[in-house]
Amino acid sequence: DAGITQSPRHKVTETGTPVTLRCHQTENHRYMYWYRQDPGHGLRLIHYSYGVKDTDKGEVSDGYSVSRSKTEDFLLTLESATSSQTSVYFCAISTQGSNQPQHFGDGTRLSIL
């Protein structure tokens, strides 16, 4: 158990509404990541963070924003959800970032109707 908690675990909402997903870690790791996983695409990086208030974009960042005001929390926000953002979202943490494996939370299943 890597000490990662994602919330909510499941959410159904409507197009156009804002959605925030939370990732909480208890291990004080510096690096945190948000991915989405869709059939045929595998895991794709949305945003990641390498420290408090230090974030960067991944390959599929459009339509998403993130914030990290504390080491333990990394928030992913969909400002105005669209049906194309229906997916499974995983948070991951890493002890050192580059060259180290990442450990994942249980995931959030998000459906945008």
Next chain:
Amino acid sequence: RKEVEQDPGPFNVPEGATVAFNCTYSNSASQSFFWYRQDCRKEPKLLMSVYSSGNEDGRFTAQLNRASQYISLLIRDSKLSDSATYLCVVNGWNTDKLIFGTGTRLQVFP
């Protein structure tokens, strides 16, 4: 060309069989390599890192071929519980990001 490519399978094998998966990567500067396992509707979990000289963990053996830019995973004496999707993961040089393959599905039958 995708940065990391895997045969999606499925590989259907009987219990006790030996099965091997390959994964190719495009960035010759990649430095770190991993195999993850993902069960249906679950999160990916680290199975093993892949070292330059090859490494073994019980029934699992991982190999790296830098010249041909591929890594492999060999599973001996397959168990029903090995049924899962196996993800090949590669790290680029001087980056904090990992690149995930789309996975190879393994189904072990009795």
